[in-house]
Amino acid sequence: MAELKQYIFFDFEMLCSNTGMTFASMEAIRLGAVKFDIETEEITTFDRFIKPTSAKPLSEFCKDLTGIHDRDLKDADDFKMVFEEFLTWVGGIKKSRFFSWSPSDIFRLKADASIHEISESTINKIEKRYVDFQAIFTKRVSKSNVSVETALHLYDLQFIGEKHNPMFDAYNTLRIYINFLNQPVKSDLIMVSRFIFENDLYSLDQINTYLNDKLRQDLHFLIDQCDIYPIKSAKKLLKRIRNLVNKYSNILVNRSGVFSYENISLVQYLVDYYYQFLLTYNEHTAYSSKILILDDYLIQPVNHLYSKQG
Template sequence: MAQLKQYIFFDFEMLCASKGLTFESMEAIRLGAVKYDLETRQITTFDQYIKPISNEPLSEFCKKLTGISDEDLIDAADFKEVLKEFLTWVGGIKKSQFFSWSSSDLTRLCLDASFHEISSSTIKKIQQRYVDFQAIFTQRVSKTNASVETALHLYGLTFVGEKHNPKWDAYNTLRIYLQFLNQPLASDLIMLKSFIFEEEEQYSVERVNTLLHHKLIDDFSSILGDRDTFPMKEASKLVKKTRNLVKKYNNILINRSGLFSQDILFLVKRLVDFHHTFISAYEEHRAYSSKIIILDDSERPLILKRR
């Protein structure tokens, strides 16, 4: 594997209509990208219109949304030629990591490459080095599928450049990624607000671990309490509830910022352990057609024992 030397963030503008189109027919009509050199931190850009196979005029909806006119596409190169120029600009797939805000851009790349009979081996090399950053950001920071503009706002930033211009969309996605990568404390604080302290108006860094301790105990007590016996139907719901709690608190275990105390890390690990133990116990009881499931003291989560 070649040494990683650069990030490539890319974005497509596609054919669109107010009444909707199948994704297969939403050909790319513009490709924008930014290249970020990991050593020099230099940023270079790529921006080209793409002439689609379809000869239909752009809809008024598409013109307004994308800012692209039929005249912009008259002398544009087709997808095959634009991709060739794009890869020349990239300067080496094997030394690159590719990103976009949503996997739809990779899907568009694959579909249009297939339409134009472009070598699948080239596309596979990009796929192997591709990251859907929106999915990561959703899982690790925002909880919901935020737009680029909303994600910037979470870090106190505003959109730079022209909206719905793929070059600027790619550039702003890079800005979000660099914040996520280089500002772990800010990212963890946003994550806490998104996943855990949704009803808290304000909290300080100093009080985070105290508040987390109370939240963990309250959340677990609300679904388990002091009970040790559950009908199987109720146990099935408990499996789902504990799974949701794991999703709620699991980002804490990554702890890139060092914000979370060893006590909190311990409690979250015990929560995860209990969830897996309970699933195993539930599946075993269900296999034997049990009517109830009983937790002995050793199976009760330490998070509740430490109240």
């Protein structure tokens, strides 16, 4: 695979209606993108209107939402020509990684490429190098799907440019990505706030103390676990432990290095216990067992948890 040299962030504006439309009919009417050179950090932009195959005038709703008017599309090129311009501007798919804020943009690209009979292999190359950055940001920082504006605010940033202009949407998504990469401490503090502390913020010198206290509270119920459960009870317990794993698993990533060894160990024991419990549960349900019996080795992580909290 060619060496990665640039990031391409792209965004589509599409046909829209307040009365509802199928995704297939929501053709792209504007493509905006920014290109970030990894070595030089130079940023270049791309912004083109696209004439859809539909000849219907834009709805008032769509005009208000996108800021696009029929006059903007009258002399615009069709999707195929704009996409060819886009590829020329990109300058090499194999050296690029493509990003958007939600997968709707890659779905739109694939749908319109199919309508206009664009080479499937070209689209496959882009899709192979595509990243849904909103999904990553949700998993690693924000917990829930948030808007570009909200994600910027988490880093104390304001949206730059014109709202609903896809080039500015792409540019601001790049800004979030750069902050996510270059501010791991800030990113982890935001993550802990949103995943664990219900949006309360703690300073860097406080975080491990409060995190340890919260872990102790949440993991205390494991200390008194028995080794025999009715299957229905085991299923409920498994769900409870899985929710805790989802809540704390980002601690193990520890991109910033701010989390203490003790807190990381506690979370690792929790994760190990969950997967061992899940394996045992699946084995028992496969044989239609009504009772789940935990082996001694499954209790060992709990004993570690107890000793760590003692």
